Amino acid sequence: MGVASLALAATACGGTSSEAGNSDEGGEKKDMGLAIAYDIGGKGDQSFNDAAYAGLEKAKKEFGYETADIEPTDGETDADKVQRLTSLAKQGYNPIVGIGYVYGPAMEEVAKKYPKTTFGIVDSVVEADNVASLVFAEHEASYLAGVAAAKATKSNTVGFVGGVNIPLINKFEAGFKQGVEDTNPKVKILSQYLTQTAEEGGFSSPDKGKAAAEGQLEKKADVLYHAAGLSGQGVIEAAATEKKWAIGVDSDQYQQEALAAYKGYILTSALKDVGGSVYALAQSVEDGKPLTGTQTFDLKVDGVGLSESNPEFAKIAGLADAVAKAKEGIIDGSIKVKTE
Structure with missing residues (x-):
């Protein structure tokens, strides 16, 4: 490893x-x-x-x-x-x-x-x-998630849901936005944070995640990336219910038993080992x-990365190649990923 x-x-x-x-x-x-x-x-x-x-x-x-x-x-x-x-x-x-x-x-x-x-x-x-x-380097994995989102979207609108508005989660958002914009500048990015402090439940409230995701889905977002801990389960549920893509975080959420009902709609996950x-x-x-x-x-x-467990990942035109190219660019330094 x-x-x-x-x-x-x-x-x-x-x-x-x-x-x-x-x-x-x-x-x-x-x-x-x-x-x-x-x-x-x-x-x-x-x-x-x-x-x-x-x-x-x-x-x-x-x-x-x-x-x-x-x-x-x-x-x-x-x-x-x-x-x-x-x-x-x-x-x-x-x-x-x-x-x-x-x-x-x-x-x-x-x-x-x-x-x-x-x-x-x-x-x-x-x-x-x-x-x-x-x-x-959460921002690096999030950049790859942004590349994937830009390749997978059909509505040209994607969403980011952050658990708490703090510098750590801002890194996820910054990398994701840059990955989307570098891949397709025409894609609109919706961003929302669930709470300002962890004490308010931003990382532990699936209902808050679900509500935020539903709002973004109503605005035509068809790929939602979350960095929200337990709250992210609500984001994934909302996306799957509308048959839209979700991008998980930290663990390979496609493989998680508790999320098995939604796995067909978990396109990938930004991994953090x-x-x-x-x-x-x-x-x-x-x-x-x-x-x-x-x-x-x-x-x-390999401390961070992007999962490819969902077979659909390889079926979306140009997605896997774009992610591989971006990964190569980040590693060789030709792509500098922002942290804010």
Whole structure:
């Protein structure tokens, strides 16, 4: 896997899994494995969090150790996250990964208290000697999604639905728009964000996603791309109901069992190998060379990409070739993808 090979080529220092259990606190030495703390929407979102869980399952199977995956609670504070991460560190899990930028402040605090534990955070950068910041080139995968949308549309109108209006999701929108415009400048792009803050449910409300998608479909959009976590299920449902195309995100949503009723209308998904990054961090700890610092997963190392699981992907005239050409351009640097 490209992600794992990139990550494991990095050099870093820190504790190994056998040192977990935290002599930091003077407690009994334990030997526990990977733990992940989910982002908003939790396990079962068929997208971001489930991608992380796939990485945990791979590590569990390969290394044969104990793992933990912990759900968030509604309306929780940074103090709740501090408590969760602290509890996992005290139990001796190593590494411990916060799935999502929301863990930033809590991880900064907890990582200082447990310097012999390796921590990871997805989609954010935390500066600490024992933290690996796992970040992705979402804009590159989104560019490819834009190319696909521009090739698939018949109405010359496509839509983007973002979960929360934050810089991270703005990257998805920027890449998508550029991909559409570079492929066919005549295509109109409708954009909508579900909420201004995560606390308002932008990543965890399929009903909000469905309502936004229905509004775009009424305006003649026939390809809808979402970057909205669990809310994206509503976008996919709305598109499928109207027999229009949806483009999934993070995981290959065509393959998700919970979305099987709509899979015929999931043209593709902008992939983000969260699972690969989680696994790579676990393997680095297992090998005694824990990753730290910023680890960037981009198109060049297969850290992001575009799925081709739906047979219809190959049947739309010029689509697969256009995506392949765009991918080549991004990797060789001839295409510079915007992040905002």
